[in-house]
Amino acid sequence: MRPRLRADVRYVKSPDGVYVRGAAGACTLTGDAGYEWLDRLAPFLTGEHALDDLVGPLPADQRAVVEHLVRSLFEQRLLVDAVDDVPHALTEEEQRVYEAEIAFIRYAADSAEHRFERLRSAHITVLGDGPVVAALLEAGLRSGWRRVSVRTRDDVEGLRAVARRAMRDSAQDVAVERGTGLPAGTDLLLCVSDRREELVEAARWGVAVGQVLVGGDEAWVTAVGAPERVAAESCWRRLGAWRVPDSDEGLLTGPVPGVIAAHLALSCFHHLTGTADEEAPVLTRIDLRDLGARTHRPRPCTRTGRVRLDAVAEPEGFAERVRSFVDDRVGVLGRLDEDDLPQVPLAVCRASVSDPESVLPAWAPAPEVAGWGVDREEARWRAALTGLATYGSLVDAGGGERLDLLTGRACVVGPIAARVPYRAPVGVAAGRSWAD
The missing domain is CATH 3.30.160 (Double Stranded RNA Binding Domain)
Known part of the structure; x- marks a missing residue:
């Protein structure tokens, strides 16, 4: 076992021993010297030392005390075992600058440094125009993006200034250029647009994708992931199947672009670090008037091939x-x-x-x-x-x-006559089975 104390764990001496608290819970470890033992051990509970090495030089009675203390913290989920963590190549600067991001990953998965290294190694392209693109670039750089390309028809110099302000370490590299093409070697494409057609076209480029559709008083945000996971084309076709009046209320001001960008940047973080939930396609609607968010789950928009003629839909369920x-x-x-x-x-x-x-x-x-x-x-x-x-x-x-x-x-x-109000023509029917 290579014990590592969670980053948010705090402890204080108590009448019964030592009171330990973290996001995962709290407990009291009893014993006259509980606080002193934990205080001496804490600097070494980093996941870099094996428990056997820590207790090896100790007498048998003290070894038992330390092993019991570590086991109790592990059972309370205040300490984790780093023995199976995958090796990583993060520099000391990266581990120091992004300590909070790495700790965030550690709550959801093991090998936090290795997972964050995957985010650092990804070539991310941001495509689009407007204030949401600037906010997304800033949020991404602050979350640790290192290799970034931006393609825009907007103010190139303005986006370069945003990048300079948002950079957190010397290795971050941002290339902002005018255009709409996909740079070679892109691992993840993040798109912002006010036109569904542009987003559908970008989703067909075959790379991992995340998209934002902004219009009127709302913004729609997809998941981030492989094209088949995001199903962007199905999402936008389902959304476009309902006629909703357009409005232009000028709501992309103040904190609004940042809120929209934060949704996509967080999904991007989860995807690149491998902590995203494997779910069906999802769209998040953000109401730009009050910034409330609501999740929608569109059905795949596909044509059915051959179907079973003996299929029966049971009324139960x-x-x-x-x-x-x-x-x-x-x-x-x-x-x-x-x-x-x-x-x-x-x-x-x-x-x-x-x-x-x-x-x-x-x-x-x-x-x-x-x-x-x-x-x-x-x-x-x-x-x-x-x-x-x-x-x-x-x-x-x-x-x-x-x-x-x-x-x-x-x-x-023959083709169906699309009269309004529309009624399905004679011969169109549905039932629980073909016999119906």
């Missing part, structure tokens, strides 16, 4: 399954609710449907469908199925060769 399809900003269905509809003599539910292919005119309201039943659950089931069927007609509105469900043969289907 329907509410949990359909919940992942419903979101007022990025959902397949915008809402699934009874609203103010009368519920007598039958229960009634309404669903709104997204249009990710922009089949309908930009001014058209989202299609709405309804479901009915003898109870709330059945009404919701019918509304969800009708909504999903309507959605299916919109994502496959171009027509072409399809499968005749009655004969099993191929047949030609």
Whole structure:
């Protein structure tokens, strides 16, 4: 064992021995000389010394005291075992300057220095314009970025001045140039834009990515990671499937750009140090009026290939399954609710449907469908199925060769007429099974 005391641990002498406290908890180690032993040991509990080496010269009774003290701190998570830490090549200057960042990693994972070295070694490119780019560059440099390229159509000299102010060590290297291309050797691409099309194009360049879409009174921030993890194209297509009026309130002032940048910079830190949670694609919406944040989880925006003709959707657990399809900003269905509809003599539910292919005119309201039943659950089931069927007609509105469900043969289907208000054409349906 190579014991290392956590960086935030503090201790004080108490009537019973020594009181020890840290972010992971607190405890009292009893014994007349507990405080004295810990105070003498603390400078050596850095993970650089093996426990056997520390106690080797001691008499047997004192060795037992020290081993018990270290074991107690380990059980209380106030001390960690650094025996499995991966070697690192950080300089003494890097370890000193970024002590807080390394300690932050250590709470989530082992080999903190090695993980931070991965961040230091990454070539990070920032692409975009405006105050959020400047704030992101500053936040990234302060978190330890060492090799940074910036491509912008904005004020190059202004961004260079930001970089000079934000640098924390002599090894940090920032190249700010005018342009929009991807520099060779980029490991991570961070993009800021007010146009979804630009972000979708950048996401197709095949490198790890993180993106920010800024517009009106809100900003949307993706996760940071491999393209398949972030699924940026699906995120932006889902967001664009709902018509939300644009506004330009001039809110990118004061601390607002810094708050937006902090979200992306922290995700970048977690990705590069390997401490990010492996989750499905996520979008974080930041309300620029009050800086409140809300997390949305868009469904992958893909076409379904061949499906099983014998598949059956069981009604049990329907509410949990359909919940992942419903979101007022990025959902397949915008809402699934009874609203103010009368519920007598039958229960009634309404669903709104997204249009990710922009089949309908930009001014058209989202299609709405309804479901009915003898109870709330059945009404919701019918509304969800009708909504999903309507959605299916919109994502496959171009027509072409399809499968005749009655004969099993191929047949030609014409394109769907996108009339407003939109109703799915005759023949579009959904059920729990093909038999339905």
